Amino acid sequence: MNKYFSLLSKIHIHPIFWVLIAIGAMTAQFKALCILFSIVFIHEMGHAVCASFFSWRIKSIQLLPFGGAVEMEEHGNRPLKEDLFVVISGPIQHLWMQIAAWIFWEANFINDSTYEMFIFFNMSIFLFNLVPIWPLDGGKLLFILLSKQKPFSVAHKEMLRISAVVFSCLFLFLLFFNPTLLSGWIIAAFIVHSIYTEYKQRQFVYIRFLMERYYGNHKAFTVLKPIIVDRDDLIYHVLLKFQRGCKHPIIVEDDGKKLFQLDENELLHSFFSEKKTDGKMGDLQYVY
Numbered sequence: 001m002n003k004y005f006s007l008l009s010k011i012h013i014h015p016i017f018w019v020l021i022a023i024g025a026m027t028a029q030f031k032a033l034c035i036l037f038s039i040v041f042i043h044e045m046g047h048a049v050c051a052s053f054f055s056w057r058i059k060s061i062q063l064l065p066f067g068g069a070v071e072m073e074e075h076g077n078r079p080l081k082e083d084l085f086v087v088i089s090g091p092i093q094h095l096w097m098q099i100a101a102w103i104f105w106e107a108n109f110i111n112d113s114t115y116e117m118f119i120f121f122n123m124s125i126f127l128f129n130l131v132p133i134w135p136l137d138g139g140k141l142l143f144i145l146l147s148k149q150k151p152f153s154v155a156h157k158e159m160l161r162i163s164a165v166v167f168s169c170l171f172l173f174l175l176f177f178n179p180t181l182l183s184g185w186i187i188a189a190f191i192v193h194s195i196y197t198e199y200k201q202r203q204f205v206y207i208r209f210l211m212e213r214y215y216g217n218h219k220a221f222t223v224l225k226p227i228i229v230d231r232d233d234l235i236y237h238v239l240l241k242f243q244r245g246c247k248h249p250i251i252v253e254d255d256g257k258k259l260f261q262l263d264e265n266e267l268l269h270s271f272f273s274e275k276k277t278d279g280k281m282g283d284l285q286y287v288y
Contacts, residue, residue, distance in 0.1 A: 004049055004052055007045065007048045007049065007052060007058065007061065010048075010058055010059070010060050010061045011041075011044075011060075011061045011063065012060050012061065012062050012063070013062075013063045014062050014063060014064045014068070014069075017037075017040075017063055017064060019186065020033070020036075020183065020186070021033055023182070031114070031117075032117060032121075035114075035117055035118050035121055036121050037063070039094075039097065039118075039121055039122055039125055040063050040064065040068055040125065041063060042093045042097060043068065043090045043091075043093050043094065043125065043129070044061050044062075044063060044068035044069075044070060044090065045061075045093075046089040046090045046091075046092060046093040047061075047068075047070045047086055047087070047089050047090045048061050048070050049089070050085055050086045050089035051070060051072060051086045054078070054082045054085070054086065056072050056073075056074050056078065056082075056086070057072060057073035057074060058070060058071070058072055058073075059071040059072065059073050064190070069135060074212075076147075076152055076205075076208075076209040076212070076244055077209065077212045077213050077216055077244070079222065079245065080144055080147065080148060080244060080245050083140075083144055084141075084144055087137050087140045087141055087144065088137070088141070090129065090137055091126055091129055091130060091137055094122050094123070094125065094126035097118075097122055098119065098122055098123070101115060101118045101119060101122065102115075131166065131170070132162060132163065132166055133163045133166050133167050133170075133191060133195075134159060134160060134163040134194060134195055134198055135191075135194045135198070136191075139159060139163050142159050142162060142163075143155060143156065143159040146158055146159055147243070147244045147245075148244075148245070150243070151240060151241050151242060151243045152206065152209050152242055152243060152244055153202075153206050153240045153242075154240075155244075156202060156205060156206065157202065160195060160198060160199050160202070163195055164195055167188075167191055167192070167195065171188055174188065206240075209242075210239055210242065210268060210271070210272075211272065213242065213264075213268065214265065214268040214269070214272055222245050222246075223245060223246045223247070224246070224247050224249065225243065225246040225247070225248055226248065226249045226250075226251055227241050227242075227248045227249070227250050227251070228251045228253060229250065229251070229252055229253070229281050230252070230253055230254070230281070231252055231253065231254045231259060231280065231281050231282030231285070232280055232281070232282060233280065233281050234278070234279070234280055234281075235267065235270060235271055235276055235277070235278075235279050235280065235281060235284075236271070236277060236278075238250065238267065238281060239267065239268075239271060242264070247264065248264040249261055249262070249263060249264070250262040250263070250264060250266075250267055250281075252281045252282065252284075252285070254282075259282075259285060260284075260285050262284060266284070267284070270284055
């Protein structure tokens with residue numbers, strides 16, 4: 001139980017939220033801000049409690065006006081099912097909050113205006129977070145879906161590409177129909193920054209994924225998926241084929257004939273420990 005209470009010490013309110021709090025204070029919207037804060041808090045705690053249940057390493061819990069972000073020290077090597085549960089644990093909270101609000105309204109604990117305001121904020125945050133844009137929950141669900149079929153590096157790039165396309169469509173919608181919406185511009189700026197930062201750090205994200213795979217635990221592997229390569233293929237290019245949830249025996253061929261086979265840990269060892277960053281697969285034939 002203590003590990004769940006300790007999550008409260010990891011909560012940080014994002015500067016964007018402070019901006020909206022200041023705007024709300026100046027425009028006498030304190031009740032709306034309290035409702036918004038409560039919804040976002042419960043949403044993010046849903047993620048955090050589920051992650052803590054699976055013993056994930058939680059670095060911080062950021063509260064944003066439209067959801068938030070639980071920063072983990074996990075780098076793509078947890079089981080995909082765990083990842084899925086952690087991601088959907090945020091949106092699921094909106095369902096019981098919707099029911100609870102209706103019960104309070106029916107019991108006359110809250111008036112009509114408060115009920116309508118809560119429903120609007122609750123459903124808006126719920127639906128917005130399901131849009132397939134990084135770093136929203138919808139973007140993370142998209143990444144999980146792509147990761148089931150494609151190598152980590154490919155899934156990551158395609159997720160960012162789709163995120164950029166979907167965001168561009170929504171941004172054009174904002175420009176045409178409500179260009180003066182301040183909160184829309186704030187959210188757009190945050191998403192642009194998030195997508196750009198993730199894209200800029202894509203190589204680091206992938207190396208971190210490989211390092212966690214090499215040094216971390218391997219309980220996430222549920223499928224044995226051989227990778228067939230040529231002896232002249234670069235070691236790094238072979239590592240780009242690694243996929244989440246899969247253990248990869250590496251079969252090295254020459255002109256279609258098998259020369260030798262490596263375990264993926266041997267390949268990772270040659271890359272990280274022996275620093276063979278520019279080596280070819282054939283160079284490993286007599287090493288292991």
